[in-house]
């Protein structure tokens with residue numbers, strides 16, 4: 200383990216570090232691989248999140264990506280507006296600030312989750328919070344399905360921005376960094392399946408034609424840089440697994456399902472990524488792995504970095520880019536809990552109950568197409584009429 204990784208496990212967080220290199224480089228049936236896969240599944244069950252090490256991931260690619268997105272979002276609003284597609288529920292191109300609402304602010308079960316947290320571990324108050332002051336860009340990274348999809352609106356073509364200083368480097372930079380994160384997260388889907396006692400390709404195949412998205416968000420810190428500003432209110436993600444590269448500004452908090460603790464995420468420099476479970480993984484495991492709650496806020500550390508970057512890079516845009524990739528199951532896939540995993544979910548729930556941990560009302564996971572599940576979730580966050 201590197202020094203940075205040791206610091207990570209001992210200081211700001213308890214998130215397990217999973218090594219994808221072990222899985223990729225050693226025999227599948229070796230004890231080292233089996234242990235690492237079990238550790239990955241357990242991390243997702245306990246924390247809904249983990250830190251993933253993949254030596255193929257390059258810091259330079261992340262830097263190029265962050266530079267490009269800072270330049271893109273520093274453009275005048277009328278230029279950004281050309282890349283908006285409201286008629287496609289903003290599932291491609293740009294979403295400007297104050298469009299997306301955190302579902303939790305109006306969602307009863309979600310508000311109950313906050314109530315069950317110790318007051319010192321709660322997110323910033325979202326009850327009065329209007330839409331999130333963050334912009335985002337959706338860049339599809341998909342393999343065209345060899346069949347007619349029932350959900351074509353969710354599988355539309357990518358948009359390349361027009362501005363000459365951006366256009367040239369856009370596609371190669373997005374594809375390079377996007378592919379790094381996609382490869383890493385697909386490796387983790389295999390490790391998770393093995394750790395749950397399933398064939399390695401179970402999830403990877405179910406998501407082969409998924410509408411995967413490289414989905415960076417941007418927050419203008421000249422407008423929204425004051426301490427305790429909510430950049431993205433408390434919520435879970437609707438997809439299968441979300442993977443993040445390192446942001447230049449701290450501020451991401453996640454909640455570990457079985458500890459109730461708020462964790463300030465710090466990804467070590469180098470080949471590390473952060474992964475969180477989303478709703479599709481929760482659904483297919485019958486709740487054994489729960490989608491992880493998170494928020495992005497301006498905290499003391501964010502303010503420190505804002506000041507430091509103003510000094511060091513006075514000519515750069517003061518924009519917080521989060522480098523996020525949403526890995527999805529295929530839209531036409533029949534989403535239904537895998538029976539043996541759902542059975543384990545019931546056992547874990549009973550154990551939690553016996554330990555005195557109230558996990559709230561038991562969630563239902565009715566069978567449906569993945570595309571329907573996505574549409575249901577989008578209605579909640581005001582992106583689809």
Ligand SMILES: [Fe+2]
Nearest residue numbers: 434435436493
């Ligand atoms: Fe999120």
